[in-house]
Amino acid sequence: MSNSVDLGDPGDSVASVASGDSGEVPDQTVASVVTMKLNTFCTNQAVVRTINQIVLAMNRLVAEAYTFSNFHVIRLLQGPSPVVIPLMDRNFFYRCLLAVSMVPGKQTVAALSITMATMATNHLWMNLEGRLTRYIRKLHPGLRRHEKRILRAVVTHPKEDLTKVFKMPAAAVVGGGAGVDAAMRLCTQLRLLMPLQSGKQYATRAHLTLPLYHKILLETEAARDRFEGFDDPASRKAMGAFRLFKLLPTKSGFTTSFIPISTMAMLHMLRSLGLEELIGDGRSMDATGLWRKYFNLNAVETRTRRFGGSIVTDGTGVSVLMAKPAAAATCKCDEPCCAEMRTVLREREIARVVGVDPGFTDVVTVATADGSKPVSYSSKRYYEDAKIFLSNRRTDSWNEGTEDMVDSIPTVCTGDLVRLKLHVTAYLAHLQALLRYRFTKGYRNMRFMRSVFKRKAVGDICSLIAPAGKITLVGFGNWSGGKGSPISRRTCGPLQEIKFRLRRRPDVFLKELDEYRTSVTCNGCLQVLSNMRAMSTVVDRYDQSKAVRRTRVHKVLHCRSSDGGPSNRCGASWNRDVNASRNLLMLMMCHVLGYERPPAFTRAWQTPSATQLTGSAIYRIARGFTSSGEL
Numbered sequence: 001m002s003n004s005v006d007l008g009d010p011g012d013s014v015a016s017v018a019s020g021d022s023g024e025v026p027d028q029t030v031a032s033v034v035t036m037k038l039n040t041f042c043t044n045q046a047v048v049r050t051i052n053q054i055v056l057a058m059n060r061l062v063a064e065a066y067t068f069s070n071f072h073v074i075r076l077l078q079g080p081s082p083v084v085i086p087l088m089d090r091n092f093f094y095r096c097l098l099a100v101s102m103v104p105g106k107q108t109v110a111a112l113s114i115t116m117a118t119m120a121t122n123h124l125w126m127n128l129e130g131r132l133t134r135y136i137r138k139l140h141p142g143l144r145r146h147e148k149r150i151l152r153a154v155v156t157h158p159k160e161d162l163t164k165v166f167k168m169p170a171a172a173v174v175g176g177g178a179g180v181d182a183a184m185r186l187c188t189q190l191r192l193l194m195p196l197q198s199g200k201q202y203a204t205r206a207h208l209t210l211p212l213y214h215k216i217l218l219e220t221e222a223a224r225d226r227f228e229g230f231d232d233p234a235s236r237k238a239m240g241a242f243r244l245f246k247l248l249p250t251k252s253g254f255t256t257s258f259i260p261i262s263t264m265a266m267l268h269m270l271r272s273l274g275l276e277e278l279i280g281d282g283r284s285m286d287a288t289g290l291w292r293k294y295f296n297l298n299a300v301e302t303r304t305r306r307f308g309g310s311i312v313t314d315g316t317g318v319s320v321l322m323a324k325p326a327a328a329a330t331c332k333c334d335e336p337c338c339a340e341m342r343t344v345l346r347e348r349e350i351a352r353v354v355g356v357d358p359g360f361t362d363v364v365t366v367a368t369a370d371g372s373k374p375v376s377y378s379s380k381r382y383y384e385d386a387k388i389f390l391s392n393r394r395t396d397s398w399n400e401g402t403e404d405m406v407d408s409i410p411t412v413c414t415g416d417l418v419r420l421k422l423h424v425t426a427y428l429a430h431l432q433a434l435l436r437y438r439f440t441k442g443y444r445n446m447r448f449m450r451s452v453f454k455r456k457a458v459g460d461i462c463s464l465i466a467p468a469g470k471i472t473l474v475g476f477g478n479w480s481g482g483k484g485s486p487i488s489r490r491t492c493g494p495l496q497e498i499k500f501r502l503r504r505r506p507d508v509f510l511k512e513l514d515e516y517r518t519s520v521t522c523n524g525c526l527q528v529l530s531n532m533r534a535m536s537t538v539v540d541r542y543d544q545s546k547a548v549r550r551t552r553v554h555k556v557l558h559c560r561s562s563d564g565g566p567s568n569r570c571g572a573s574w575n576r577d578v579n580a581s582r583n584l585l586m587l588m589m590c591h592v593l594g595y596e597r598p599p600a601f602t603r604a605w606q607t608p609s610a611t612q613l614t615g616s617a618i619y620r621i622a623r624g625f626t627s628s629g630e631l
Helices: 012-018 045-077 090-099 110-126 128-139 141-156 177-193 203-225 233-240 263-272 287-294 338-346 379-385 388-407 417-440 443-465 495-504 576-593 616-623
Strands: 029-037 259-262 306-313 317-325 351-358 362-368 375-378 471-477 508-513 529-539 546-559 573-575
Touching: 029 443, 045 090, 045 110, 045 203, 045 259, 045 263, 045 417, 090 110, 110 128, 110 203, 110 259, 128 141, 128 203, 141 177, 177 203, 259 263, 263 287, 287 306, 317 443, 351 576, 362 379, 362 443, 362 495, 362 576, 375 379, 375 443, 379 388, 379 443, 388 417, 388 443, 417 443, 443 495, 471 495, 471 576, 495 508, 508 576, 546 576, 573 576
Parallel strands: 351 471, 471 508
Antiparallel strands: 029 317, 259 306, 306 317, 351 362, 362 375, 529 546, 546 573
């Protein structure tokens, strides 16, 4: 399959970690990354050309190794019993990488195998509950009322007695005994397929989920096959409800991925180019000096930040690992101390308090305690400022050149070995051409442009939250995105980057707050809000039919309470994000002053405290303080 690139022995990446010039960050330091163009970081064009060759070859190697791992696991699952599934660890993927290489031996793939093992473990564990839930709802709809108990019995408490898990109130047992029996039988079958010892999701147990995934995938394929060949809207809609998935992860698309270059890989690359004569394998040499000779370390190093001995690159951009001394933590929980924040808050002329609500249409909405109008940064603006729209338009036009070739490759989302063989045959036939096409086009330049302008956009958002010149106490909502978000991730859009950058600033104290009921509780009277309803036209995505319905407007909420309280603001209409940001500001003030959350924002299992604010004090918190004496 792939041609081998000589980057040293397989153990070099492992051994280099133990050496003084490795990419491992020493104790009492923290890692950071500096991103720039490879042509700026590397001053030798022969080295740049060799790195590009390595990147292209390693991308092909990784793509083939992922395909081989999927094929090997499905072949084992469809083989004779008992099935012995290997651990999804670095050793397994290291062997997969060597298996698809034409020349065994000298391959620096240890770092790649670690990355692949991490991706596989996350892929198996993080999708388990979601895929099992969909399996119950679509293939066992009669057991939907028991789905939470089934998840508990199979995933979180796999050793708990089923009679205890399915213990139901007397009123629920009437007419539901048959459903409980069927649910218990299904749990028994699933437990046999996935014999977990506990609910702990260890990496060494991830392979135990594969037989369960294989069963779900085969049954889902069989359900889809019943609608194959029908072109009516109802069949397409029914077929779309049965979603297929990959058993193990694969390389994402055909765009060039970043490849790690360790110190030992760099030494062997210099030797193969004839630029350096190594003493032995080079471990005893001054590796940092060689990095400095061929790479522009002065562009990334500062007085406190030193080179960490490793880079990752796609041949156009490069991320350089850096190490700097660790700052002293303010407390064990990594949260700012309340006493320190309270001291800062007394100095009203230099301090400000804000509540930040991350949302759907707005990346953040910021409310301040000084009574000024809340401000927001829309997700549309973020996508425009980060040049994501521009990048997508260009890459979409380039994708049209290979659209037919990509569409000719059958899906990898299958649990059947015969169908997977068809995918593997077509995938390997087109892989090299597609990788080369993406490598020679400007895909990597577009990715670098996005990363540069994304950092600029994140800087603008941080300045909106905490302008320079004042110490800012930030109460940040802990929302992390969802399936309906326009910037949906497991952590939505740039939120992690925003919080990370705010935490690094010495003039910012950041506290993450539980967003429970902050969007649906009126900031004026703390009563439950209701959605605005309006007539809207809904278009069916399968048959394009239109229907006018009365639907809820997610963004607009009304307060229907008849008791205005001291604020006298009932009957108000709220922008959902503005209301949430004001409530988060209130909760931040409660946190700083040492009070518990108001009852309207307290979960059922949380018991009220004696230090809880009541009465008019809550509304004073919501409006902010006017003098330091109120503290």
